[in-house]
Amino acid sequence: MSDKKAQLTVDGIDGAIEMPVRSGTLGPDVVDVGNLTGKGLFTYDPGFVSTASCESKITFIDGGKGQLLHRGYPIEQLAEKSDYLETCYLLMNGELPDAEQKKKYVDTIMSHTMVHESLVSFFKGFRYDAHPMAMMCGVVGALASFYHDSLDINNPQHREISAHRLIAKMPTLAAMCYKHSQGMPFMYPDNSRSYSENFLHMMFGNPCETSKVDPVVAKAMDIIFLLHADHEQNASTSTVRLAGSSGANPFACISSGIAALWGPAHGGANEAVLNMLQEIGDESRIDEFVKRAKDKNDPFRLMGFGHRVYKNFDPRSRVMQGICDEVLGAMGAENDPLLKIAKKLEKIALEDDYFVEKKLYPNVDFYSGIIMKAIGIPTDMFTVIFATGRTAGWIAHWNEMISNPYKIGRPRQLYTGYTQRDYVPLEQR
Ligand code: SDX
Numbered sequence: 341m342s343d344k345k346a347q348l349t350v351d352g353i354d355g356a357i358e359m360p361v362r363s364g365t366l367g368p369d370v371v372d373v374g375n376l377t378g379k380g381l382f383t384y385d386p387g388f389v390s391t392a393s394c395e396s397k398i399t400f401i402d403g404g405k406g407q408l409l410h411r412g413y414p415i416e417q418l419a420e421k422s423d424y425l426e427t428c429y430l431l432m433n434g435e436l437p438d439a440e441q442k443k444k445y446v447d448t449i450m451s452h453t454m455v456h457e458s459l460v461s462f463f464k465g466f467r468y469d470a471h472p473m474a475m476m477c478g479v480v481g482a483l484a485s486f487y488h489d490s491l492d493i494n495n496p497q498h499r500e501i502s503a504h505r506l507i508a509k510m511p512t513l514a515a516m517c518y519k520h521s522q523g524m525p526f527m528y529p530d531n532s533r534s535y536s537e538n539f540l541h542m543m544f545g546n547p548c549e550t551s552k553v554d555p556v557v558a559k560a561m562d563i564i565f566l567l568h569a570d571h572e573q574n575a576s577t578s579t580v581r582l583a584g585s586s587g588a589n590p591f592a593c594i595s596s597g598i599a600a601l602w603g604p605a606h607g608g609a610n611e612a613v614l615n616m617l618q619e620i621g622d623e624s625r626i627d628e629f630v631k632r633a634k635d636k637n638d639p640f641r642l643m644g645f646g647h648r649v650y651k652n653f654d655p656r657s658r659v660m661q662g663i664c665d666e667v668l669g670a671m672g673a674e675n676d677p678l679l680k681i682a683k684k685l686e687k688i689a690l691e692d693d694y695f696v697e698k699k700l701y702p703n704v705d706f707y708s709g710i711i712m713k714a715i716g717i718p719t720d721m722f723t724v725i726f727a728t729g730r731t732a733g734w735i736a737h738w739n740e741m742i743s744n745p746y747k748i749g750r751p752r753q754l755y756t757g758y759t760q761r762d763y764v765p766l767e768q769r
Contacts, residue, residue: 346371353379366400366409382752389648392573393749394581398431398736399572406652406701410570411435419659424565424729425449425535428507431570431736446535452508453529453538456486459513463520472517472724473602479513480506481595491589493742502590503735510728511535515542518721527551536562539728544716556670557715560663564708567656568726570733571704572649576600576607580734581741582749590738597734598727604643607730609705610722613644614713617678617685626685634694644706645689651699660707668714679710 344361357379360372370392373383385391400409408415411430418427422436429437429445437445462479484491487505490498512529519526519542527542537558545551571577579600583593601607620629633642647654668674686702689695709722717725 344369348376350379350381353381357381364395367402377752382754384754387648388578393578394573394741396573396737396740397434398740399570399733401572401649403647403649403651406650406655408571408655415567415655416659419563419566422566423535424562424569424732425507427566427569428732428736431732432503432739448504449508449535450529450531450538452505453512453531455483455509455512455516458486459516460526463516463526466520468521468523470521472514472521472721473598473608473727475517475520476513476724476727477595477598477602479516480510480598481592483509484589484591487591493584493587493589496743499590499739499742503739506590506594506731506735510731511539512542514721514724514728515539517724518543518718521718521720534558534562536565540715554670556667560667560711561715563659563663564711564725565729567659567704567708568729570730570736573737574606575603576730577734577737580738584738584741585746585749587748590735593738594731594734597730601727601730602723607705607723607726609643609703610709610712610726611719613682613705614678614709614719614722616643617681617710620681620685622677623681623684626681626688630685630688630692634692642685642689642695642700644702644709645695646698646700647703650701650703653701654703656704657702657706660704660711661702664707664711664714667711671714673714676710676714678713682707682710 344363346359346361347356348359349356357376359375361369362372363369376383383391398411400412401407410418410427411434413422413430413436418430422430425446426437426442428449429442459479459482462482463475466475466478483505487502490501492498516526525547527545527547529538530541531538533541533553537553537555540553540558540561541551544553573581576597580593580597583596584590588596604612616629620626629640630642632638632640633645664679665674668676668679673679686706689700689702694700705726708726709719712722712725713719
């Protein structure tokens with residue numbers, strides 16, 4: 341604990357208010373403002389631009405450097421040398437597993453991939469054209485109704501089995517959303533396959549034939565899950581933490597994270613990027629859209645660009661671009677018109693003063709949609725893929741919070757409404 345202090349003087353309040361300043365292992369120091377309420381003051385920070393909501397050891401982002409570390413390991417190294425389930429283990433447990441731990445963990449996860457058969461009826465209740473994210477919000481929250489045996493959040497074993505169940509079942513539920521939308525039979529998991537290969541099997545396989553999954557595509561899918569696994573205190577992870585701070589069960593908390601991720605400013609951006617590229621339609625129209633993105637009077641934003649934290653390249657987008665070239669090359673789609681528009685758009689934006697001055701770079705969502713489209717995943721499933729990968733981070737942050745002393749999250753406000761006034765009877769209004 342550092343002995344640094346901050347002093348605040350406020351007109352109308354005698355003397356300076358002293359506040360402790362805490363230093364982490366990396367990143368900015370934080371001013372502990374906990375004693376301000378006692379002085380009759382709140383801090384005011386809409387969007388939490390300058391607010392550290394918690395202490396965490398899971399992920400560190402240096403937006404200026406374009407650095408992303410999971411338990412200290414750079415995302416580029418994990419993407420190249422690790423895999424999604426190993427990264428799930430790392431996020432949850434803080435260390436990379438040894439061979440025995442890894443085998444045990446993978447076997448455990450793969451033994452929980454099936455969902456209760458009653459969940460089939462849940463899907464049958466949705467319209468055929470229900471958005472998959474609407475279905476996921478529902479069915480993931482509903483998982484709590486099947487696991488009354490392990491909902492004691494203060495029991496570490498219950499927290500662990502819930503984490504295993506969520507990580508294991510998200511791909512199964514995601515694939516069920518897709519099959520429901522296609523009017524096709526659900527595929528049971530095939531636990532002889534790897535996690536990501538199994539997902540693609542459940543997505544694109546059918547009961548009438550043995551599904552063959554291209555190993556290049558399976559590897560790309562695994563890296564896409566890995567790149568989306570965690571990202572510090574983003575909107576959906578903060579939602580999971582806030583829901584968890586009330587003592588809600590982990591399935592309800594993850595369902596709240598899915599809901600928050602759905603927005604186009606957050607996880608819904610990958611779907612919005614594809615829709616934008618399709619709307620641009622031709623390289624000749626790129627300048628028109630870049631002009632709109634710069635126009636203050638036009639609500640249009642270049643989807644897949646910009647980030648609250650990264651004021652340099654999002655390291656994930658660079659890895660994603662590499663996978664994009666590899667997958668589309670392997671599928672003979674390197675001349676995909678959307679990819680050509682995306683690459684031209686990126687080049688133009690990165691040379692444009694507006695984007696340079698505002699430090700708007702491609703983020704994780706810019707290329708991911710092009711890869712997923714090439715794999716055959718429909719646009720409205722992109723955010724479901726994001727949610728599947730991010731479940732690892734959500735549950736790791738939830739577990740980190742519940743495993744340590746915590747308080748229910750309850751922000752205050754700057755009230756600018758009416759002062760007290762008396763009720764006016766109807767006949768006098
Ligand atoms: C994710 O937080 C995370 O870590 C999220 C995420 C994760 O892994 O969890 O990384 C995943 O959500 C990535 C972001 C995906 N969203 C998009 O691609 C949508 C498009 N991007 C923007 O909506 C925006 O950049 C945000 C939401 C990502 C960030 O918004 P901020 O930090 O609140 O920034 P801002 O809106 O205040 O923008 C700063 C300026 C503004 O101009 P001024 O008012 O200062 O003149 O930059 C402009 C904005 O108008 N700007 C853009 C822009 N993004 C910001 N202008 C045009 N196009 C854009 N994309």
